Amino acid sequence: MTQGTDAVELRGIGKSFPGVIANHDVDLTIRPGTVHALIGENGAGKSTLMKILYGVQRPDEGTIRINGEDVVLKSPTDAIEHGIGMVFQHFMLADNLTVLENLVLGAEKLHGIGDDARAEISRISDRFGFGLKPDELVEKLGVADRQRLEIAKVLYRGAKIIILDEPTAVLVPQEVDSLFANLRELRDAGNSILFISHKLDEVLAIADDITVMRRGTTVGSADPKTATKRQLAELMVGSELPSPETGESTVTDTVELTLSDVTLTDEFGRNLLSDISLSIRRGEVLGIAGVEGNGQSELVEMIMGMRIPSSGHITLGSEDVTHWHTRRLREAGIGYIPEDRQRHGLLLDAPLWENRMLGHQTEAPNAKGPWINRAGARKDTQRIMTEYDVRAPSIDTPSRALSGGNQQKLIVGREMSGDPSLLIASHPTRGVDVGAQAAIWDQIKKARRAGLAVLLVSADLDELIGLSDTIQVILRGRFVGTFEPSSVTPQDLGAAMTGGEAA
Ligand SMILES: Nc1ncnc2c1ncn2[C@@H]1O[C@H](COP(=O)(O)OP(=O)(O)OP(=O)(O)O)[C@@H](O)[C@H]1O
Numbered sequence: 001m002t003q004g005t006d007a008v009e010l011r012g013i014g015k016s017f018p019g020v021i022a023n024h025d026v027d028l029t030i031r032p033g034t035v036h037a038l039i040g041e042n043g044a045g046k047s048t049l050m051k052i053l054y055g056v057q058r059p060d061e062g063t064i065r066i067n068g069e070d071v072v073l074k075s076p077t078d079a080i081e082h083g084i085g086m087v088f089q090h091f092m093l094a095d096n097l098t099v100l101e102n103l104v105l106g107a108e109k110l111h112g113i114g115d116d117a118r119a120e121i122s123r124i125s126d127r128f129g130f131g132l133k134p135d136e137l138v139e140k141l142g143v144a145d146r147q148r149l150e151i152a153k154v155l156y157r158g159a160k161i162i163i164l165d166e167p168t169a170v171l172v173p174q175e176v177d178s179l180f181a182n183l184r185e186l187r188d189a190g191n192s193i194l195f196i197s198h199k200l201d202e203v204l205a206i207a208d209d210i211t212v213m214r215r216g217t218t219v220g221s222a223d224p225k226t227a228t229k230r231q232l233a234e235l236m237v238g239s240e241l242p243s244p245e246t247g248e249s250t251v252t253d254t255v256e257l258t259l260s261d262v263t264l265t266d267e268f269g270r271n272l273l274s275d276i277s278l279s280i281r282r283g284e285v286l287g288i289a290g291v292e293g294n295g296q297s298e299l300v301e302m303i304m305g306m307r308i309p310s311s312g313h314i315t316l317g318s319e320d321v322t323h324w325h326t327r328r329l330r331e332a333g334i335g336y337i338p339e340d341r342q343r344h345g346l347l348l349d350a351p352l353w354e355n356r357m358l359g360h361q362t363e364a365p366n367a368k369g370p371w372i373n374r375a376g377a378r379k380d381t382q383r384i385m386t387e388y389d390v391r392a393p394s395i396d397t398p399s400r401a402l403s404g405g406n407q408q409k410l411i412v413g414r415e416m417s418g419d420p421s422l423l424i425a426s427h428p429t430r431g432v433d434v435g436a437q438a439a440i441w442d443q444i445k446k447a448r449r450a451g452l453a454v455l456l457v458s459a460d461l462d463e464l465i466g467l468s469d470t471i472q473v474i475l476r477g478r479f480v481g482t483f484e485p486s487s488v489t490p491q492d493l494g495a496a497m498t499g500g501e502a503a
């Protein structure tokens, strides 16, 4: 590669799906040794463009140049040969395999599966500060380590152009900082990084160049040295930056959910949750802050009847629901936004209207007495799409075809339907753009005014502080601090979340 040659030049890229123009007239230039952020509202075409660059999708039109050479990328294998690697919006690791196995899987030809592979892994891990343990099972890893493993996997295959599609959506601030340190190392070693994120302060912190996409095409660029978040938001969605401020308290005296001294153990008798007590009143939002992997997922799954506490009691309204299963809890009026939308929130190959029924098959408008009400479900899907701005060709589109943010909006719309009395929300705005985030916040606030009780788990500390009436910090399965949102900063929370060390 000669000095000054661009790492990537995309010219006139176009790509259509049935009923949707996902990309048109896209021009994008990536300089070598830079972090290039790609931003834009949900469904703008970012992931599609990146899948074209990684050979997963074939463009209908346009040309791709890599390091000054015209290329045709028919598959990821072609892309990898040209030094391109991609970490997808949703993780693709095999949980039941080790770190080493995940790294070498499908790349056995490169460094074998033995000592050479091990040596290469420790070289990458040391060089970029990944801290990988080759023999650890992936299912034991937290999200930040999984993210690093995905990046290591791409590097292991020799990538110099690395695409990261929303890599920080699941990370808390400290983890983002350490990922960014890794990315700067990679950049300074001459790699080019394509970084997609809806978090504009992250974009300003890490990017050397910023390109904005809107409705399938690139509409402009911004200089991270001078641009503000507000300007970026305006370029993206043409509107002002929202803020999650709650305003007046709507907390009532009626308790909706109570956990009394609840302990949850794993199959080896180790505590996942210890002596958790909480109560949420109607009209109240209880926020849970914690570094991923400290028990918040287990807490949510336990309340939703997917795990049974080993001691203690859970009460919903006036009923002891400690041993209720998920279906019964949902029917009793709990809305549930799961943390992993693709695994627990959607049937990817089913149309949107069937996804509208998922988990709510026995309730109106999806059911009439003991029968399924197809027409009711279809009509209500249309309503959700309008109210929550879910952008898709029709209610018959499979949910797989929706962009990540639009999938999330569909789930939120479904779970807010039927006026739940309690909402268990894990990262409700994960992956949605700033405009849709504001809309979801508004919906939650409106429901809260009408008496909804909410348990909010979020990695977005501004969201937690803005929406919650009280915040509990969870660390190693215990509540370790209670905070008043009006007087707490993200730094205070960060410190409590990591056990008091400076954030
Ligand atoms: N495989 C597919 N089949 C049909 N339509 C698709 C497919 N993949 C993407 N689309 C459509 O193309 C458009 C662009 O989607 P894309 O996933 O690229 O958006 P995005 O910018 O990544 O959004 P997000 O921020 O929500 O992840 C959307 O309207 C989406 O529904």
Ligand SMILES: [Mg+2]
Binding pocket: 046, 047, 048, 089, 165, 403, 404, 405
């Ligand atoms: Mg996307």
